[in-house]
Amino acid sequence: MPVQDGGSKVAETRARVELLPTAVADKGRASSKKTRRRPKKASAAVAAAAAAAATALSPMQRLFDTSREVFSGSAPGFVPPADAVVRLSAILNDLKPHDVGVDTSMPCFKHADSKGPPPVTYLHFYDCSKFSFGIFCLPKSGVIPLHNHPGMTVFSKILFGSMHLKSYDWAKSSPESNDNALENSNGARLAKVNTDAVFDASAETIVLYPENGGNLHCFTALTPCAVLDVMGPPYNRADGRDCAYYDESPYSSSCGGDDQYSWLKEVPTTFEMKGIQMPRKFIVGRG
Structure with a gap:
């Protein structure tokens, strides 16, 4: 000033x-x-x-400080206390695109090549052994395939745009009482739909947990979208928490199809994201 x-x-x-x-x-x-x-x-x-x-x-400092507090005890399977979930969700609900330095004019939200799928970009802000956060940037029609979050709690907030979200949790029982098989002969596991809907920036923060809330999910951008994720603990291949991808196939019972369930089979994937390290607009060593 x-x-x-x-x-x-x-x-x-x-x-x-x-x-x-x-x-x-x-x-x-x-x-x-x-x-x-x-x-x-x-x-x-x-x-x-x-x-x-x-x-x-500053919004970014509040986001960092609150995330660090919420995930201070983070470990595989960690679920933050209910009041901590409310606090971090409130911070994310108040975030605006300009608070984190993104807008629709950025090249990562454009897609000029109509022959191939739109690339997805990840703007990486911070990670440590406890948590990480960044922004997924999807051009219109961009897709993040169905994938999991092993042992993780994830907070997702759409900053702008509109997207279709489909998510599953692993089924704990079969919809047929006389059929307890949770895995089929092809090695696929039974999963139950958690969410199958369209969301935009007016939606509040979505929280998924290690065992429920839609731990397996996929995004499809209906317009250019920016989604900020805070997750803890982060993916770590060395600790066995790598990201796995899945194909869906319909579940059929003796009474016919049941669209609330699907068979999910882990598959190799060629999906890749472009990662960009972002400047930190917050102080890590405070307090």
């Missing part, structure tokens, strides 16, 4: 002082010097405090 220069006021004060008798003028000059020095010190202190307060209260 521009700071007005007080030089003209000081000069005016000095001119008035010089019209006084010598003894009084000398005293006035001494007093004036003290007066001029103090505001400089005070201004510097106030400016530093204001800058610190602005950083501490």
Whole structure:
């Protein structure tokens, strides 16, 4: 913020002082010097405090600080306490695209090549052993295939755009009481639909958990979309928490098809995202 220069006021004060008798003028000059020095010190202190307060209260700083608190005890299978889920969800619900530096004019939301699938870009902001967060950028018709989040709790917030979300949880029992098979002869597992709907930026934060809430999901962008994810603990191939992808096939019971269930089989995938490391607009070492 521009700071007005007080030089003209000081000069005016000095001119008035010089019209006084010598003894009084000398005293006035001494007093004036003290007066001029103090505001400089005070201004510097106030400016530093204001800058610190602005950083501490910035949306990105609040997101980072709250995520670090919520995931302080993160480990595979960790589920944050209910009040912590509410706090982090509230931070995400208030986020606007400009708070995190994204808008629809960015190249990652464009797709000029109609022959191939639109590429998905991941804007990476932060990760550690406890949690990570970043933004998935999908051009119109972009798809993130059906995949899992092993042992993870994930907070997802759509910043702009509209997308179709389909998610599953692994079934704990078969819809037929006389059939307890949760795996078929092809090695596919039975999963129950959690969500099958369209969401946009007006939707509140979606939270999925290690065992429920839609731990397996896929996104299809109906318009250019930006989705911010906070997840903990992050994927870690060395610890056996790599991302797996799945194909769906219909589930049929003795009574016919049941669209609330599907067989999901893990498959190899060629899906890749372009990753971009983003500048941090928050302080990691605070507190």
